[in-house]
Amino acid sequence: MKLTDKLTEPAMKAIADKVLNHIPVNREDALFMLATGNILDLGAIASHIRETFHQKKTYYGVNMNLNYTNVCELRCPLCAFSCDQGDKKAFILSMDDVEERVTEAKKEGIDEIHIVGGLHPGLTIEYFETLLKTIRHIIPDVHIVAFTAVEYDYFATVNNLPLKDVFERLIHAGVNALPGGGAEIFNPEIRRIIAPNKISGDRWLEVMRTAHDMGLRTNATMLYNHRETNEDIVDHLFRLRSLQEETNGFKTFVPLQFHDENTAVQSKRKSSGYDDVRIYAASRIILHNIPHIKALWMYLGEKMAQVLQWFGVDDIGATYRNEKVVHAAGAKTPDFGSEAFLIRLVENAGFRPVRAAADYQERSSGTLYTMKGHLP
Numbered sequence: 012m013k014l015t016d017k018l019t020e021p022a023m024k025a026i027a028d029k030v031l032n033h034i035p036v037n038r039e040d041a042l043f044m045l046a047t048g049n050i051l052d053l054g055a056i057a058s059h060i061r062e063t064f065h066q067k068k069t070y071y072g073v074n075m076n077l078n079y080t081n082v083c084e085l086r087c088p089l090c091a092f093s094c095d096q097g098d099k100k101a102f103i104l105s106m107d108d109v110e111e112r113v114t115e116a117k118k119e120g121i122d123e124i125h126i127v128g129g130l131h132p133g134l135t136i137e138y139f140e141t142l143l144k145t146i147r148h149i150i151p152d153v154h155i156v157a158f159t160a161v162e163y164d165y166f167a168t169v170n171n172l173p174l175k176d177v178f179e180r181l182i183h184a185g186v187n188a189l190p191g192g193g194a195e196i197f198n199p200e201i202r203r204i205i206a207p208n209k210i211s212g213d214r215w216l217e218v219m220r221t222a223h224d225m226g227l228r229t230n231a232t233m234l235y236n237h238r239e240t241n242e243d244i245v246d247h248l249f250r251l252r253s254l255q256e257e258t259n260g261f262k263t264f265v266p267l268q269f270h271d272e273n274t275a276v277q278s279k280r281k282s283s284g285y286d287d288v289r290i291y292a293a294s295r296i297i298l299h300n301i302p303h304i305k306a307l308w309m310y311l312g313e314k315m316a317q318v319l320q321w322f323g324v325d326d327i328g329a330t331y332r333n334e335k336v337v338h339a340a341g342a343k344t345p346d347f348g349s350e351a352f353l354i355r356l357v358e359n360a361g362f363r364p365v366r367a368a369a370d371y372q373e374r375s376s377g378t379l380y381t382m383k384g385h386l387p
């Protein structure tokens with residue numbers, strides 16, 4: 012059946028017509044989609060785009076998270092993970108710690124390492140070069156997704172280096188791709204409340220533009236469920252879409268639902284399951300030029316991660332391994348998922364699971380991955 016014949020509402024048919032004719036939707040369409048009660052029409056359009064890109068494939072990763080320090084100069088109100096130097100819970104990973112963790116994860120067969128941390132003034136670029144080289148030495152072909160735009164900007168400042176030199180050195184040491192963190196929401200008024208010391212949205216986009224120019228492919232995120240309005244969401248998505256038109260460097264967009272426990276920000280906008288569905292599906296439709304939409308099962312829970320695959324999502328995140336950042340903010344999901352769990356999650360939703368790293372190249376270890384001490 013033709014897409015437009017599946018739809019019940021004229022305004023949705025008009026949006027579907029644009030999609031079918033490769034015309035980007037406009038701001039008015041975007042606001043309409045974010046407020047609609049007609050999520051079935053919305054889902055049909057988002058699914059059409061998802062299927063055009065990926066058919067019934069849903070990607071998942073087998074990875075580990077490595078947070079090298081929780082000490083952070085910025086102490087953003089939105090953050091439940093960071094602390095000050097000298098705090099009882101402060102840590103910095105030594106290279107022995109890194110070696111031990113990565114060696115353990117190697118035995119269990121990971122494909123990817125995801126590295127982010129706080130902005131610690133005492134950690135110079137040499138620390139990060141050594142960290143990356145240590146990992147590369149232990150698992151030469153592991154896919155390393157490392158450091159947010161906020162961290163790259165900070166490394167440039169602390170080391171008094173041009174941003175391009177920072178990228179060059181860290182690519183040389185082993186970085187393959189960037190996660191998309193630190194984008195939060197671009198509206199400066201809200202940034203002033205949730206992350207006043209963080210780089211601006213303009214600067215975040217500029218760092219990403221540089222990363223793309225250097226040949227790196229990256230994620231992009233958007234933090235929602237705090238103070239944002241639908242206009243802020245649309246503004247955020249359209250700015251990402253514009254940069255993508257220039258660079259084509261974003262491979263994945265990841266909406267992140269904010270959890271406010273243990274943070275200094277009180278959510279004024281508690282999103283419902285309906286909001287989640289609208290945000291993911293509308294993102295799929297608005298960001299027609301970004302191939303993947305990721306819903307992190309660990310943020311949203313297993314069932315919502317299943318539902319969202321029918322609303323444009325083609326990537327459900329990864330196994331992780333002692334995830335710390337979202338759990339510090341009160342996520343109630345487990346901090347690890349076995350490969351068998353992720354396969355079940357995808358198959359039970361009616362899709363075909365594909366194990367891949369952040370480059371979306373299919374991987375297979377022959378055996379299903381689980382972490383020591385956990386059930387398959």
Ligand code: SF4
Binds near residue numbers: 206
């Ligand atoms: S969100 Fe990032 S930059 Fe902000 S305090 Fe936490 S670790 Fe630091």
